[in-house]
Amino acid sequence: MKEYYLGLDLGGTKILTGLADTQGNIITRSRKETEANLGEDKIIANMIETIETVIEKAGVKKEEVKTLGIGSPGPLDAQKGIIIENSNLPWKNVALVERMESALGIKTILKNDANAAALGEKWFGAGRTVDNMVYLTISTGIGGGAVINKELFTGINDNACEIGHTVIDPDGPLCGCGNHGCLESFASGTAIGREAREAAAAGKSKKMLELADNIVEDIDAVICAQAAYQGDQAAREIFEKAGYYLGIGLGNVVNIFNTEMIILGGGVMKASDLFLDQALATMKEIALPGPLEIVTVTEAELGSDIGLMGAIAVAMEDKLMKNE
Ligand SMILES: [Zn+2]
Incomplete structure (x- = not known):
């Protein structure tokens, strides 16, 4: 049959x-x-x-x-x-x-869904060749999943790998979870949008305002990326700052999980050329030599x-x- x-x-x-x-x-x-x-x-x-x-x-x-x-x-x-x-x-x-x-x-x-996506990348995507990997999705929020010895690491009651809610800076912005300074509050699409609106409201970016027809509330991560690609300095700095914090998060992931691979997906990765170099440079500073030596950071393959x-x-x- x-x-x-x-x-x-x-x-x-x-x-x-x-x-x-x-x-x-x-x-x-x-x-x-x-x-x-x-x-x-x-x-x-x-x-x-x-x-x-x-x-x-x-x-x-x-x-x-x-x-x-x-x-x-x-x-x-x-x-x-x-x-x-x-x-x-x-x-x-x-x-x-x-x-x-x-x-x-x-x-x-x-x-x-983040755990399912991790399994998808493991068996059908960028993780096919490895037995140990962490998948991070960077979109509205930051979610993740880890595959250890080919199996999903779920935690005792399915709450493992809340990497988006690891605290990067306790004095940082308020996160949706109630804590301050979670990775998600610095490097998600939502965080980039918030930073972009603040920059525009402070008069630091005419380009973002122009792209949003002068409506500050309409500025989001997509508009920030468009402005950055058109050479807007404030928008570029926002992505670089997000990349810096993402790099701290990645460094922590490297040190905790010691996997062969970290796979990055999610909508914000469409603008990866605006922040990934910075993220990887910071990750290399944070990560310890042993786990850093073995790890590859790569983009998700399965797309939409x-x-x-x-x-x-x-x-x-x-x-x-x-x-x-
Ligand atoms: Zn949080």
Whole structure:
């Protein structure tokens, strides 16, 4: 009998679902609005619809589908299969795994999206050649996942690798988590946007204001990057400062995990040429010689498919481990 695997990337605005063969090649895919504002039952109905679509389009029997992997923003309890809550999705303590299994009759595994992305890069992306790696996503926030001896390091209750919330400077800006000076409060897209608005409001960047039609509130990391590419000095300095703090975070990751590889992904990496050199230089100052000698820092390979490939890797993890 043939075997197939399902991956579902659940986001605040869209659901991406794919059906993959035993090599992890996507055969069919489906995309649908999450419609988070319509509530929990509608979200789950939309998820199921995408799954039925990909199975039907592929002409596959449901019995041939071994596992469904779901990558979701958290916090969640992966072992119990429960999404605890999320700022972009209107649910609290939803037993998602149980509900998907009873609706579909397919074994379902839930992981947080950063962990799923780490697994995706390990098996299908830049981490294919190594057994130990840390994945960091730099976007609105900073999230991460570590793979140690080919296995996801989740922590005892799935809260490991909150690298974005490691404190880099206790006198730093207030972070969404309530602490001051987390890595995320210095080097995320949100932090870059905040710095950019402050610089523009202080009259340090005419270019950013011009790009935002003189509306300071509209300035974000994307506008800051555009200004930097057009030679705006204040914008360039904001990215370099973010790079400096990211480098401290990376140095800590090098020293703590001692992995062969650190993989960087997320939307902010689209502007990596504005901050990565600075980040790597600072990382080299912070890192100890032993772990520094062995580590390579590289960019994620899966691009916009990382959420989906991560979810497929979650579904296939047992099989991929056995094939090794
Ligand atoms: Zn924090």
